[in-house]
Amino acid sequence: MTQELFARYSFLLDRTARKVKQYAQHQFKTGDFDVTVDQWLVLKNLSENGLLSQTELANLVFKDHPTLTRIIDLLCKKGYVERIPHPQDRRSFQLHLTESGVAKVTELRPKILEIREKAWENLTESDFEEFKRILNTIYQNLDGQVIEE
Amino acid sequence: MTQELFARYSFLLDRTARKVKQYAQHQFKTGDFDVTVDQWLVLKNLSENGLLSQTELANLVFKDHPTLTRIIDLLCKKGYVERIPHPQDRRSFQLHLTESGVAKVTELRPKILEIREKAWENLTESDFEEFKRILNTIYQNLDGQVIEE
């Protein structure tokens, strides 16, 4: 009985996640940010963590390698990121924010924080803590289930 | 500043939504369900609501029209759905579950409810209510529209 009800979480979760991305992407577009939401996530993590390999970055942003390869291709094309050959390991790159990339992060960070705030109208700080706890519990419940076996 | 903190919700939300879909899709695949997670959502809603136009269905599942067109194309190709010309409006179709589609829904429904339950280990019914409330509030904050239950 509650089974039917519980199963709705997947629909609501997916719908809200899409709305959040769609809202942000729309703001990005009207503000001429010149990056997508996912490209921003990558830029932001690069700016906070210095030189990273693609694998290290993939683990930070929880994206798979092919997806990250493509996002980085686009960021390189836009001139915000460079792939620098790793000095010891010729399989690998060190990702580096260009000057233009640093400037982009500096420019966008405050604007994006403002955009992100909109979602939390009518919600409290403890709502946020609850939300975070539940999301992380769900994540952990399902994590590893895919890889093993 | 809590602003920085709050902005993390978008990352956690996106990450968890992807994990939920990935987990379910993996189970669908190992169980040879012959549909994707999103195709299932469409089948399920068709089975619960009888004849629908694509626009009506799009509003139910909160997908945009181009996406729905393609999902329905795939479901038609698999023989689970038919597009029946609307008797009064030649622009429109009535979507109809085939016999094979009805059988598929009957077969999959209990299996999918079981798959969906996995996410709620270590969580309570009131967690679920909180989660639903917060998700819907975020959705409304960004959409401006009221959502029924």
Next chain:
DNA sequence: TACCAATAGTTAGTGTGGCAAATATATAGA
């Protein structure tokens, strides 16, 4: 009747997400 805005659905283009397989390089062990 003739026009025109609104509606139903499709097509095209770009970006993202996931899986599997391929390539290149590194490293451990025989």
Next chain:
DNA sequence: TCTATATATTTGCCACACTAACTATTGGTA
């Protein structure tokens, strides 16, 4: 050294999301 295995990244294929533009049809109204 030679080989097997592991790792870093890329490529190919398919599905989905969003936007914009397009076709066909409908329905209201001048």
